[in-house]
Amino acid sequence: MIKIEQISKQYKGAESFSLSKLDLNIKEREIFGLLGPNGAGKTTLISILCSLIKPTSGTFSINGLTYKKNRKTLKKQIGIVPQEYALYPSLTAYENLKYFGSMYDLHGKDLKTKINDALDHLGLLQFANKKIDTFSGGMKRRVNLIASILHEPRVLFLDEPTVGVDVQSKNVIIEYLKQLNAQGTTIIYTSHHLNEAESFCTRVAIVDHGKLIVEGQPKTLIANNDGAHNLEDVFLSITGKALRDYA
Template identity: 60%
Template sequence: MNRTVIHIENLSKRYRDDERWAVANLGLAIEEGEIFGLLGPNGAGKTTLISMLCGLIKPTAGLVSILGLTYRTCGSKIRSAIGVVPQDFAFYPSLTAEENLRYFGSMYGLKGRQLDENVRQGLERLGLDSYGKKRVDTFSGGMKRRVNLLAGVLHKPAVLFLDEPTVGVDLHSKQAIMDYLRNLNKEGTTIVYTSHHLPEAQEFCSRVGIIESGQLWRTGSPDDLIASVHGARNLEDVFLYVTGKGYRDG
């Protein structure tokens, strides 16, 4: 039986001067080796939940533990064991790909031959080995997305948080990114993934949770969730059943 690597209990968050709870009494357990998809419309609480899991904001109430540790007592240990790949690019565009990766790798404690090997291997696996010494601001969108991914996984984290890892990329870059992530998962990294691209989530995730109004509606494998909603043919149908069909981009 796999161990629980993320444990969430009665987790709540309300921002100052906001009467609405962004996350309300949420509970969840994610096991080692899972690819867990956190899906929900804009304003549902995804970003707040992920920010609490990454230690970027403090909860108003409740408990979060990562790898059996809490941020209150072992924040530095957790941060060294997780990887975070945000939707917005988080690198220095005026530096080369190698310079960026060496910088972020060293922040996670990599050095010497290990740092050299991880940079070399990462660039090679994502088809960037001939671009390592080129400035990232000269790269295409797909290449930047791949560098953004590598910056968050170079230290081979135990748990990886991904936010829209393939947004704005072409088919070839998307395939390279998803294949890389699947291999990373096979090597032992547990993945927590958010995306608005539901067909991708349906194919990629081993389990999915749909969040609405700060609460998890249900969790299960994509097939189980589809089977639970009468007439649903895919995860998009389930998503619309849970969240409604009104516009949510205001």
């Protein structure tokens, strides 16, 4: 589904590369975890795959489509759930979703049905006509997710989809994502919640300093790392315990 070949990225004015000759293949219907410390290059890679920024060198394709040749078609096949809320606070949940749906040429009864079904599935239908600025963090996260899947993307990118939410919202979000995956959606997921990644992802890659360090099934990585009892142990063994603060 996703083929990444020798992707590198150096931002203007930067002394080093944020990504360096990274190769990675992600299969159709995977739940793929992209893990790494702060500044490892995760967000840069996702931004490139979502066609938000251009790589310095290298190529990638999604479902056989490339940014250079198939930009418009490619964008219709992906959904993006950013870490920050991408919603208009003064509009209601329904108004937000109607607006985002219209950007994908969804209109009328079809769009209304998709919105109501998703709101109902995620426990938000009774709040459809409430303004977003009255919502809790978990409710906003769920609306953010719905906005990204109304057009039924083949690939869904998730950047910290459960950060700062209550346990109930987290559970609902993860279960909904599993259902989307079962229906055929390939999921690319980044998170610092390694216990969540261990149970949620079918395969993970750990990147650091812009390079791919290791990839595989969580249980295999744990088994192959001496003394590791969970994915967090593997992560710390590979990336170290030093703080990764940056500005």
